[in-house]
Amino acid sequence: MTVKVVLVGCGNMGHAMLAGWLKSGQLIPSETFVAEPNTELRARAEKLGVTTGASAADLPAGTPELVVLAVKPQVIRDVTAGYKHLGNGQTSFVSVAAGTPIATFEEVLGDKTPIIRVMPNTPAAIGKGMMVVYANAHVRPETKKFVDELLAASGAVATVDDEKLMDAVTAVSGSGPAYIFHFIEALTAAAEHAGLPTETAKLLAMQTVYGAASLAAESGEEPGLLRQQVTSPNGTTAAALNVLMGDDRLKTLLTEAVEAARLRSIELGK
Numbered sequence: 001m002t003v004k005v006v007l008v009g010c011g012n013m014g015h016a017m018l019a020g021w022l023k024s025g026q027l028i029p030s031e032t033f034v035a036e037p038n039t040e041l042r043a044r045a046e047k048l049g050v051t052t053g054a055s056a057a058d059l060p061a062g063t064p065e066l067v068v069l070a071v072k073p074q075v076i077r078d079v080t081a082g083y084k085h086l087g088n089g090q091t092s093f094v095s096v097a098a099g100t101p102i103a104t105f106e107e108v109l110g111d112k113t114p115i116i117r118v119m120p121n122t123p124a125a126i127g128k129g130m131m132v133v134y135a136n137a138h139v140r141p142e143t144k145k146f147v148d149e150l151l152a153a154s155g156a157v158a159t160v161d162d163e164k165l166m167d168a169v170t171a172v173s174g175s176g177p178a179y180i181f182h183f184i185e186a187l188t189a190a191a192e193h194a195g196l197p198t199e200t201a202k203l204l205a206m207q208t209v210y211g212a213a214s215l216a217a218e219s220g221e222e223p224g225l226l227r228q229q230v231t232s233p234n235g236t237t238a239a240a241l242n243v244l245m246g247d248d249r250l251k252t253l254l255t256e257a258v259e260a261a262r263l264r265s266i267e268l269g270k
């Protein structure tokens with residue numbers, strides 16, 4: 001059996017993307033092979049109908065169109081070496097690892113290998129991810145189109161033409177869902193502090209973030225204008241925004257957080 005797509009690593013991100021691809025029909029289970037050493041995670045992948053194995057040694061014979069590497073940056077060089085025999089050939093490689101540059105894959109797989117870096121995020125699991133793509137010069141237009149279509153099943157797709165920007169992308173949309181989840185936690189805690197019961201506090205915080213993000217996305221209005229529409233002169237919102245926006249407090253905090261993530265992404269790539 002020759003498979004079209006091999007997914008290497010079916011943890012948080014690998015499984016989120018795989019679920020999206022299969023759900024949308026962009027991939028069918030019989031075209032897909034998952035390599036994952038963890039037995040429980042392999043069983044979870046098998047529930048989606050795909051064939052699995054523990055490592056590269058279990059790969060079916062033949063030449064896959066795409067190998068998607070979704071393992072941790074700390075092990076990606078060693079794991080990629082297991083697929084070296086597919087380098088410099090017809091197989092294209094996609095890496096979703098934070099930091100790891102194309103040059104690392106070219107060293108391991110050969111410098112004629114088509115390699116695409118993608119920075120996804122976990123909302124990909126429900127088709128609402130943000131996927132950002134950077135491809136090397138060996139990626140054929142039809143492969144780039146196939147990968148873009150595959151990724152579109154998981155959410156919005158954007159391309160950058162300077163690989164260095166992938167560190168900033170990682171810091172904003174790759175890690176970003178965690179910032180928003182923390183914002184929900186913090187707003188819940190603030191709601192409880194204001195006297196609301198825990199369940200009500202959770203509901204209000206989550207639905208407010210969901211509703212505001214949906215309104216921003218669907219109305220197409222600038223977030224600043226939407227903010228003004230909530231803010232009555234000298235009203236309650238103005239009182240809260242004085243706390244968040246005074247001295248650019250929240251903006252400064254987020255800028256520091258994104259910079260910390262960007263620098264860590266650069267470090268992970270070394």
Ligand SMILES: NC(=O)c1ccc[n+]([C@@H]2O[C@H](COP(=O)([O-])OP(=O)(O)OC[C@H]3O[C@@H](n4cnc5c(N)ncnc54)[C@H](O)[C@@H]3O)[C@@H](O)[C@H]2O)c1
Nearest residue numbers: 009010011012013035036038070071072073096097098120
């Ligand atoms: N989690 C996120 O939100 C997110 C977002 C964007 C990018 N990423 C990137 O995705 C990659 C995976 O992150 P994650 O959060 O899914 O980690 P994870 O630990 O959940 O998944 C990694 C998986 O790789 C498996 N693995 C280890 N060695 C392997 C091997 N030799 N062959 C096949 N599989 C092997 C592990 O068993 C594990 O299930 C990382 O490089 C990370 O930078 C993650």
